[in-house]
Amino acid sequence: xxxxxxxxxxxxxxxxxxxxxxxxxxxxxxxxxxxxxxxxxxxxxxxxxxxxxxxxxxxxxxxxxxxxxxxxxxxxxxxxxxxxxxxxxxxxxxxxxxxxxxxxxxxxxxxxxxxxxxxxxxxxxxxxxxxxxxxxxxxxxxxxxxxxxxxxxxxxxxxxxxxxxxxxxxxxxxxxxxxxxxxxxxxxxxxxxxxxxxxxxxxxxxxxxxxxxxxxxxxxxxxxxxxxxxxxxxxxxxxxxxxxxxxxxxxxxxxxxxxxxxxxxxxxxxxxxxxxxxxxxxxxxxxxxxxxxxxxxxxxxxxxxxxxxxxxxxxxxxxxxxxxxxxxxxxxxxxxxxxxxxxxxxxxxxxxxxxxxxxxxxxxxxxxxxxxxxxxxxxxxxxxxxxxxxxxxxxxxxxxxxxxxxxxxxxxxxxxxx
Amino acid sequence: xxxxxxxxxxxxxxxxxxxxxxxxxxxxxxxxxxxxxxxxxxxxxxxxxxxxxxxxxxxxxxxxxxxxxxxxxxxxxxxxxxxxxxxxxxxxxxxxxxxxxxxxxxxxxxxxxxxxxxxxxxxxxxxxxxxxxxxxxxxxxxxxxxxxxxxxxxxxxxxxxxxxxxxxxxxxxxxxxxxxxxxxxxxxxxxxxxxxxxxxxxxxxxxxxxxxxxxxxxxxxxxxxxxxxxxxxxxxxxxxxx
Numbered sequence: 213x214x215x216x217x218x219x220x221x222x223x224x225x226x227x228x229x230x231x232x233x234x235x236x237x238x239x240x241x242x243x244x245x246x247x248x249x250x251x252x253x254x255x256x257x258x259x260x261x262x263x264x265x266x267x268x269x270x271x272x273x274x275x276x277x278x279x280x281x282x283x284x285x286x287x288x289x290x291x292x293x294x295x296x297x298x299x300x301x302x303x304x305x306x307x308x309x310x311x312x313x314x315x316x317x318x319x320x321x322x323x324x325x326x327x328x329x330x331x332x333x334x335x336x337x338x339x340x341x342x343x344x345x346x347x348x349x350x351x352x353x354x355x356x357x358x359x360x361x362x363x364x365x366x367x368x369x370x371x372x373x374x375x376x377x378x379x380x381x382x383x384x385x386x387x388x389x390x391x392x393x394x395x396x397x398x399x400x401x402x403x404x405x406x407x408x409x410x411x412x413x414x415x416x417x418x419x420x421x422x423x424x425x426x427x428x429x430x431x432x433x434x435x436x437x438x439x440x441x442x443x444x445x446x447x448x449x450x451x452x453x454x455x456x457x458x459x460x461x462x463x464x465x466x467x468x469x470x471x472x473x474x475x476x477x478x479x480x481x482x483x484x485x486x487x488x489x490x491x492x493x494x495x496x497x498x499x500x501x502x503x504x505x506x507x508x509x510x511x512x513x514x515x516x517x518x519x520x521x522x523x524x525x526x527x528x529x530x531x532x533x534x535x536x537x538x539x540x541x542x543x544x545x546x547x548x549x550x551x552x553x554x555x556x557x558x559x560x561x562x563x564x565x566x567x568x569x570x571x572x573x574x575x576x577x578x579x580x581x582x583x584x585x586x587x588x589x590x591x592x593x594x595x596x597x598x599x600x601x602x603x604x605x606x607x608x609x610x611x612x613x614x615x616x617x618x619x620x621x622x623x624x625x626x627x628x629x630x
Numbered sequence: 631x632x633x634x635x636x637x638x639x640x641x642x643x644x645x646x647x648x649x650x651x652x653x654x655x656x657x658x659x660x661x662x663x664x665x666x667x668x669x670x671x672x673x674x675x676x677x678x679x680x681x682x683x684x685x686x687x688x689x690x691x692x693x694x695x696x697x698x699x700x701x702x703x704x705x706x707x708x709x710x711x712x713x714x715x716x717x718x719x720x721x722x723x724x725x726x727x728x729x730x731x732x733x734x735x736x737x738x739x740x741x742x743x744x745x746x747x748x749x750x751x752x753x754x755x756x757x758x759x760x761x762x763x764x765x766x767x768x769x770x771x772x773x774x775x776x777x778x779x780x781x782x783x784x785x786x787x788x789x790x791x792x793x794x795x796x797x798x799x800x801x802x803x804x805x806x807x808x809x810x811x812x813x814x815x816x817x818x819x820x821x822x823x824x825x826x827x828x829x830x831x832x833x834x835x836x837x838x839x840x841x842x843x844x845x846x847x848x849x850x851x852x853x854x855x856x857x858x859x860x861x862x863x864x865x866x867x868x869x870x871x872x
Contacts, residue, residue: 216839223843243792256757257869258859259844262851269844307833311761556731567734
């Protein structure tokens, strides 16, 4: 059985992977085994950094062939190395799951002897967990770039989600900072998996055969010179062409002194704005062209939806009792749930400003962009709106930044992969 | 003003709805220390299967989904829950159908806010409930939730661990759900004496170690942690025990 010492090393090696979600799969129990996957996902605990624990996130090994500049486990780093056997991983997962500590396993690994050998042992572990240990909970498996397709496809038949990390937002940066990885080595398996899922669906195979919760990826922001516009274009194409479920961003923080890496971190505000823009692409019907020019960065003083709305003041204000849902979704401050509640409620009675407040619609920003029964409650001109919003965001950002700055100091010991 | 005092069971509540429906002004409550104004009339309601069934049938015909919502409301710790449910029912009957999309109506706002709060606690506890293994291999989870959720959680875990015996124990309400791999039995249980399995401490320690290691210390955000995982739930979490 595994000891605390190795668990610590292999956990610390895995913790900078952002993905923690356990949603998107509804794997059933056959009536004898252990567990099932709940399609909404379940959070089991929260750590003092504010992140949720849903899955047991560990590396099988942190001994790596590769020497990626930004990685704490890179070959040339002087860190303690450890390994956990497939059986040890299975036992730990089962025992944590039974106690309801976790929703499943997120297994990853450094590339310890060759990509194929690593992928093979990861695959053996998840198959063992499913077949021998009869585990039906959630499994997220990290794919090893460069491993044989057949191995990757085999694993995909047993897990709920797979991910290959793109790492850096352009091929050029990848060549510079992770010379042993190649764009094709990362993109190709993602494409193949996307295709296999598509075929799986078309054949009418029962949902859940191949990675029912789909694929995700992650990239480091600010270790290389790409603009937000470039990053978001890459994101949009990943969502549209590869059908990815999520793209995670991790703001770079200097950990290694290297002439190839910037000496300063990208800051968490940039990461935050990228996530906001990401949401606009996925849930609000925006196209990247509307949000950010190719060589541009997102505004830091206001969120991307506000920025878009202020550039398009001629479309506002919209009447809350008449505007189509797509337009309500574009009002700063109104989210997907809010838009739904408004369209529901206005079928029964015309809504005024008070109604919206009682329905918990956040009006701080929205009031500048809507009318209720023809009445307007916002500031009249673009300049006035900008001033009002800037004041509010400044208060917010000040709060956030102070929270960031205390951490940035200590962050120097860690990688940017958050 | 007429007060209908109920015993907290759904049958008694639905009987009270039947009785109270024709009253112009009345309050249904299961609170025993309720403040009653001068000149108030008090009416202790005894569950009547026939009357309760008529109300439920009517509701089911008008809006099937409302029965589930009322069920959740009645599990709430909100002192005004019966009245919120009653007003919601009245609105359904007046409108002759589902009203949950009338998101601006005060009765709907009030009722659905309670449904949301109970649902949120169910979702939280699906994650925060912690089992320990006793020496016979039975899992035991003590907890004290705000709302009365034990049977709902027991159904969730019976689906999850179909071949694993477990006990979920609500220490606040002194009741427990016992699952024997076959059926769930709800019983009145005060204190329980537990003999832990020899591995329990070992896995608990591994879990505490994991919790400490997965945290990114340089990026503290305790406020967010407390927001997502309120302190009142920490008592039963091994990772938060000092």
